Amino acid sequence: MIEVKNLKKSFEEKTVLEDVSWKMEPGQCNLIIGSSGSGKTVFMKCLVGLFRPDKGDILYDGQNFTQMTIEQKKEIRKEIGMLFQGSALFSSMTVEDNIIFPLKMFTNDSHKKKLERVNEVLERVNLKGSNKKFPAELSGGMMKRVGIARAIVLNPKYLFVDEPNSGLDPQTSGLIDKLIDDITKEYNITTVINTHDMNSVMEIGDNIIYMYQGRKEWEGNKKEIIFSKNERLNNFIFASEFLKDAKDMRMLEETGHIPNNRDMQEIINNEEPLIPPDENEQV
Ligand SMILES: Nc1ncnc2c1ncn2[C@@H]1O[C@H](COP(=O)(O)OP(=O)(O)OP(=O)(O)O)[C@@H](O)[C@H]1O
Numbered sequence: 001m002i003e004v005k006n007l008k009k010s011f012e013e014k015t016v017l018e019d020v021s022w023k024m025e026p027g028q029c030n031l032i033i034g035s036s037g038s039g040k041t042v043f044m045k046c047l048v049g050l051f052r053p054d055k056g057d058i059l060y061d062g063q064n065f066t067q068m069t070i071e072q073k074k075e076i077r078k079e080i081g082m083l084f085q086g087s088a089l090f091s092s093m094t095v096e097d098n099i100i101f102p103l104k105m106f107t108n109d110s111h112k113k114k115l116e117r118v119n120e121v122l123e124r125v126n127l128k129g130s131n132k133k134f135p136a137e138l139s140g141g142m143m144k145r146v147g148i149a150r151a152i153v154l155n156p157k158y159l160f161v162d163e164p165n166s167g168l169d170p171q172t173s174g175l176i177d178k179l180i181d182d183i184t185k186e187y188n189i190t191t192v193i194n195t196h197d198m199n200s201v202m203e204i205g206d207n208i209i210y211m212y213q214g215r216k217e218w219e220g221n222k223k224e225i226i227f228s229k230n231e232r233l234n235n236f237i238f239a240s241e242f243l244k245d246a247k248d249m250r251m252l253e254e255t256g257h258i259p260n261n262r263d264m265q266e267i268i269n270n271e272e273p274l275i276p277p278d279e280n281e282q283v
Pocket residue numbers: 011016034035036037038039040041042043
């Protein structure tokens with residue numbers, strides 16, 4: 001578990017995080033959402049030690065990260081897997097060399113043992129046999145999966161993922177989300193994901209915070225978000241008519257009725273026709 005208490009971070013005069021507290025549970029996908037500039041990245045960077053907070057505590061399974069020495073922080077970092085935007089693979093290295101890299105940095109295992117581990121994680125992300133391929137030979141989804149394999153090769157207790165679906169089509173995004181969710185549950189990892197993808201929110205949001213101007217505005221899970229009465233959150237997440245309809249459909253599924261009395265027939269009647277009418281056609 002990672003627990004954050006009253007976190008504050010400023011850059012000179014500008015406060016970008018104010019009084020943020022949150023518990024991120026193991027075996028769960030903990031999602032950070034919010035509009036551009038709301039502080040999601042700065043928050044994540046504070047968690048992994050790339051920024052030093054001005055105030056507040058960050059506890060990794062009860063150990064206070066903010067008060068640790070550099071040596072102690074290094075020990076925690078060994079237990080952290082990271083997957084950043086664009087997968088950040090070394091383009092001049094094969095898939096195998098990319099994944100073996102953290103093992104070389106942090107373990108003294110024999111080469112044979114390291115290779116066995118590489119093959120294990122490659123199999124877990126359904127890329128068995130891709131060892132000798134270079135990143136340029138892979139699709140965006142495959143690159144993400146190599147990035148996931150590398151992030152979990154050291155058996156992390158904590159996994160940080162920044163925008164896992166950027167640049168991917170919706171179907172591939174769904175597969176990547178499912179893979180991250182499965183791995184999180186299988187290995188009981190505390191996974192923290194920074195995302196703009198509303199599908200991810202609805203599918204894998206076990207624990208979600210909505211950031212607004214550097215503060216935690218709302219907290220809940222993928223079911224609770226549908227019933228939230230927080231106006232800022234609703235304006236953010238259900239910005240389009242399509243998403244409002246999707247929300248109402250989900251409410252109907254969950255409760256059998258829609259509290260705001262919107263008529264489902266009205267939603268269906270207002271749907272755009274799949275095939276636009278032919279201009280010359282006589283109606
Ligand atoms: N190194 C820095 N120095 C000064 N200001 C910074 C720095 N990093 C971020 N900021 C500011 O902190 C605020 C929050 O930025 P942050 O990158 O966390 O937003 P975000 O929610 O991740 O946005 P996006 O969704 O676009 O990635 C912004 O106003 C940004 O300009």
